[in-house]
Every structure is written in C-alpha cells, then in structure tokens.
Amino acid sequence: MRLPAILILVLVTGGFGPAATPLSPEQRRLTLDSFEYVWATVRDKHWDPKISGVDWQAIHDELRPRIEAAQSIEEARQIVAAMLERLHQTHFGVIPASAYDAIGDSPTNDTSNQGKTGIELRVLSGHAIVGSIAQNSAASEAGVQTGWEVVRVANTDIAPLIAQIAAADGSGRLTDTMAARAVRTRLDGSTTSEVAVEFSDISGKRITKHLSRRVESGDLTTFGFLPPMVVSFEAKKLRGGEEYIHFNLFLKPDLVVTRFGEALHDCGHCPGVIIDLRGNPGGLGAMAMGMAGFLISQPDQVLGTMYMRSLPIRFVIFPRPEVFEGPVAILVDGSTASTSEIFAGGLQDLKRARVFGERTAGAALPSRIERLPNGDGFQYAMANYISRSGRQLEGNGVIPDVNVPADRKALSEGRDPVLEAALRWLQTETKPRVGAQHKLQDGAGEVAVVPKASRTESRGPVSLENPFPRPAARLGR
Amino acid sequence: MRNIICAHIIALVAVVASPAADLKTGDAVLDNYVEATGGAASYAKIHNMVMKGSMGMPAMGLKGALTIYAAEPNKISLVTDLAGVGKITEGSDGTNAWSHSAMQGPQLKKGEELADSLREALFLKETQWRTVYKSAELTGIEDLEGKAVYKVVLTPKTGAPETQYYEKATGLMIRHQSVRKTAFGEIPVDVTVGGYRKECGAVTMPHSVTQSVAGQKIEMNVDSVDCNGELPADAFQPPAEVKALINKQ
DSSP states (O other): OOOOOTTHHHHHHGGGSSOOOBOOHHHHHHHHHHHHHHHHHHHHHOSSTTGGGOOHHHHHHHHHHHHHHOOBHHHHHHHHHHHHHTTOOSSOEEEOGGGGTTOSSSGGGOOTTOEEOOEEEEEETTEEEEEEEOTTSHHHHHTOOTTOEEEEETTEEHHHHHHHHHHHOSSOTTHHHHHHHHHHHHHOBSTTOEEEEEEEOTTOOEEEEEEEOEEOSSEEEEETTEEEEEEOEEEEEETTSOEEEEESOBOOHHHHHHHHHHHHHHHTTOSOEEEEOTTOOOBOHHHHHHHHTTTOOSSSEEEEEEEESSOEEEEEEOOOSSOOOSOEEEEEOTTOOTHHHHHHHHHHHTTSOEEEESOOOOOOOOEEEEEOTTSOEEEEEOEEEEETTSOBOTTTOOOOSEEOOOOHHHHHTTOOHHHHHHHHHHHHHOOOOTTOOSOOOSSTTSOOEEOOTTOOGGGOOOOOSOSSOTTTOOOOO | OHHHHTHHHHHHTOOOOSOOOSOOSHHHHHHHHHHHTTHHHHHHTOOEEEEEEEEEEGGGTEEEEEEEEEETTTEEEEEEEETTTEEEEEEEOSSOEEEEETTTEEEEOOHHHHHHHHHHHOTTHHHHGGGTEEEEEEEEEEEETTEEEEEEEEEESSSOOEEEEEETTTOOEEEEEEEEEETTEEEEEEEEEEOOEEETTTEEEOOEEEEEETTEEEEEEEEEEEESOOOOTTTTOOOHHHHHHHHHO
C-alpha cells in the first residue's frame, strides 16, 4: 500500500523541532532497538538486495556509536533519519511519536491539531508563492491573494528555510515539494490558534495578516499508522460543461472513489473531464487502480508494476460496469507525487489521458508505515514502481504531454494557465454538448461554473462562482 | 491483495484431526484428521456457517471486523471492514467468484483464479477434497518449528499444487503454502493456522490464521461460529457492481 511521502519533511526539517528531551535509560534502550529495527528492515525488505549500492553495514557501524551516545530523543531521531537519507530515495523516514498524539479511541473525531489557514503553496524559483486559497478559509476571509509570496510565518523567515532545504536536497528534484511542505507545517497548527504571516505582493509591497487556523472542510481520516489527515473532494461543472474534479489525497476510498465515480457518471456525454492532481501527495496505491477502472473499459490493462524483492505485483485495472469514455485531462505539478504519479503516468501510458502542467515530483516508491519500539512511526519503501511504458517514476516523475510552467504573474492575475491549456485541448477533442453553455475563451473570467441539477449535498458544496475569482479560487494548486 | 484473503477460508473452515501415527500416504493424513475430529458424519450435519471476528495487519496498524458466511455446496462470502479502507468483499455463489471494494472496484474472476476461488469455496472440503484435488502426496515427515509434521502436497484438478503441514502428534493442520495465480500476478501465500476449538457440536476448527504475503502479515481471528442458522437472503449475492459485470457477460 502506498502512502504519501509525507515523511520527507521530517527528514529535512528535523533541526527545527522543539527543545531536546533527555533520554531516560528505558528510552535509550527503546531508541537503540528502534535504530536496529530500522536498519534491519531496510536490509531485509528493501526491494533491491544490494540496497541501491550503498554499504548498509558500514553505515550501521558508523552510526551505531552515535545513536548510543545520543543525548535526546530528537538527536536520536535525527541520526536514524540521517541513516535513511543515505539511501537517497523517497518514502523512507521517521514520524515523531508526537504526530500520533491525536490518535485515540476516536481518532476521526479529534481535530485539535488540524488547524489550517487555507493557503496552498507553490515554490517557484526558491520563493513560496500562494498558489490557491481554500474557500471559506482564514486566508480567503483575510483577503490573501494568489501570487503573493510568503515571506515570514510567525518567527520563521521563509527564504533561509528554503535555502537550507535546497542545500540538503542534493539532487534538487524534491526541493520545491519539500519546501512547500516545510512552509505548510509552519502555517498549520492547533485549531483556533492564530499565526502571523507576512506576505509580499507582486509589486514587492509587504502585507501582514493574522490568520486564525481552522479545521479545513473535508473528512478527517486515519489509515493505519499514518497520522490523521483531512480528505477533501470537489467536483463541479465548468461553464463549457466539462467536469472538474479535485481531491487532496488518495485516501478514504469510500468517499473519494465513490464521489469520483459519481462525478464521471454525472459527466455522461460532457465534453470531457479534468482531474486536478496538483499538490496531491498520493496515498493508497490501490485507489489508482480502482479509479482508473472508471476510465478504462478494456480488461487486463495495467497502470504499471510494483517490484518487491520477492515478486512483482501488477497494478491491474478492473473496469467498472459504467465507464466514462470521453476525453480526460490530468493536471499535475512538482508537488504531484506517489499514487498521483502512478495514476497520471499509467493513464498517460495507456493513451487514456493527456497530462498538463509541470513534471511531477518523481517520488513514487510503494511504502509502508510501521511503529518503532520507541513509539515513532517508520515509513519505508518496500518496492520499486515501473509505469506501464517501462519508465521508472522514482526520480523521473511524469512528464506532461503539454508543459505549462508555473507563472506567478498569472497566479497574481487570478488565472490558471494549466487549466486553460487543458480546456483548450478538450475543445479540440469534442464539441461541447450536455451542460455546455458558453464557449471557452482564454483568460480570466471566461470559464465559469454552472449548477448541476443532479448534484446532491452529500457530494459537497457546488460553487456557482467563477473558478477564477480572487481570492477564494483554487488555482495553480 | 483481496483475492488472497480467500486463502484463509480453507483454514478457517478446516476441521482437524486427532493424532495420527505411522501414516504412509497423503490420503491417509487427510482422511485421518477428518475421522479423528468428529468424523465425516459430524461434518455432514453442518450445512452452513457464520463466523465473526477480526482481521488486521498489526505491523501497519490496520484492523477491522470480519464476517464470513459459508454454505454447501460451494457458496461463500467474506467481508472485511477495515478502518480507512472500507468494506472488502470476496465471494462465490457457486458459479461466479468475485472481489469488490470501493478502493479497487469490482473484479469478476476468470480462468485459473476463478477455479481457485471455487475450489476454496467448497464447503465440506475436508471430506470432499477428492472432488477438487487429483492427488495428495505425502512427501515426508519434517521438523516445523520444533514439531514433527507430515508434509502433504495436494495437486488440484485445476491449478498449482499446494503444500499442507499436519502436526504428527496432534493431527492438526498447522500450516499451508500455495502460489495463487491472480490478476495481480502469481502471489506466494504462506498461512499459519491455530487456536483450535470445538464448534458446531462435534467439530474442532481453527480460530486464528496468520497469512504472510508480499512481506506482510495478515491476522484473522474468529470470535464466534454459528452453524445451521438462517442466513441473510442476500448472503451470497454479488454486490451490485459485480452483478452488473455478470450481466454484461
């Protein structure tokens, strides 16, 4: 089962944690046990028996004395993280035990640490840019606008933070994703708490907003040892009749897969479907297969193959009884990762979807999360993944059919060039039919949402707004 | 690996035997455990079964409820409801076999995978194993985790051979291994069986199954077994999406 590559953040930002907590004798024993567990798991379960050519035993022998001498839980955790970093692969990391504090007998009811500002970030040329803003969020109500740069969050200056992450990411390919997540964790916090955020608009003018974090709309869900996360799903008709679908995670299949199927059913003979996977870090790999089944009618098709040490497992698609056969556009960016890449890359390989945007994160290793003796979570990749075309997604990502670079100026104008490119393509694929009320033209304000008579409240609110309004639009995610 | 869940069924509905000594053939090992645990007559009194319990993947923190309905001659429905995953259904109505979940959608099994599922669905497989297997060969007595076991290789009429291990001292089947040909590929499955208790009057059954597949352990524990009760009318009906696929055939 694939899980989001959420732990990259832990690897990179370990130095920003709370004050060190000294180790008790029992904690020292548990920490050593955890170190050995992590090391042995990689030795025994890494899909490559040669562990990608690194001398794993030598790394153990080098770091074991350091873990024995560690003076705090945090220091020990950083040593384990450093050991995993030597693999230079995604989906290896440690989740601090504190991340599980919210998990109790009723984890899905605990939202105390789920406070969000509503800001979705893009990191462009080393700058954290507001890419989209959730409706009815603190950021939208405070008048935050897309295209603004996040300069400072509370006491943290963002530029040096991003520089530090860039320095730690030797390959550079994950810097943007990691930096966006690092800033996001500083924006997030406990529910009802407030955070001061300093922005710079496109002209360089500094603006400070005090944002009261709140629980974002969606369903709080847990999956195994993954910390609780809010899953949201949005489907709406654009003015040309196209169906626009966005969801933030491949989790909670009874919600996301079910609504995905409903949205495609509603689309019927509409001009096409746009699936927005920008910013989607992935989740359960099996959901990629299940959702592809709504789009592929031919049996025995695969998205790709997962190669474990002992066996390959095909990511096979089981066609649904009712399959949407119209054109499909998938929107991606550098934060599109993991299961999102499997889904987008597989459908691209099958010539079933056309991909728009920027090269994806290239963080696509199937992984698991287990709990360590000291209570920390441990995520490890147990397989490699090769897309249907034979392409390794890890390190390479999905290369869009139509490359549309992120553009701060467009964001600041409330435009979404990636969405616009997809809509232009859909127009060439088919003439608008059901639901089409206005012919698409380029530019802000000319693509709008039309109400769907068949939609029910259970599928979430239907926006009647233009998808490009400022500041509450979801753009450039 | 939804289909692999079905591999448990053979263990969950298996009836085990009292100690067997000096057994010379696979047939003798299999027949002996049937006789020693109540005999064919006791099996014949059971026409259906409902098992309820739990299923989990402890290493990943996944757990949930498990319900199995089984009835003669070869109907079965296994439903798990895992937190964060939702319901996963595996079933057979005696003709079709399927799996279904919100996560992966409906699968109507074909070919060897269908044959495997129908074989596993055979309700009284312990007494009727000859109807689905060509042979049972005793390949030797081995040491398995400190226990002397009979190793029996069963060759089905359709599909790949399976290996079962019967404890010599007790006659209980404690492990079985097979390679399942599935839509996902050929998946080795290694199942450890235990927790034997008497149910349905006179038959001893295993109540715990640990399955190792693709490096993961899946645990199933049965808390209750009810025999010969009234089953829900739709117990073996395929989910609507599967039914639609059947109708499209």
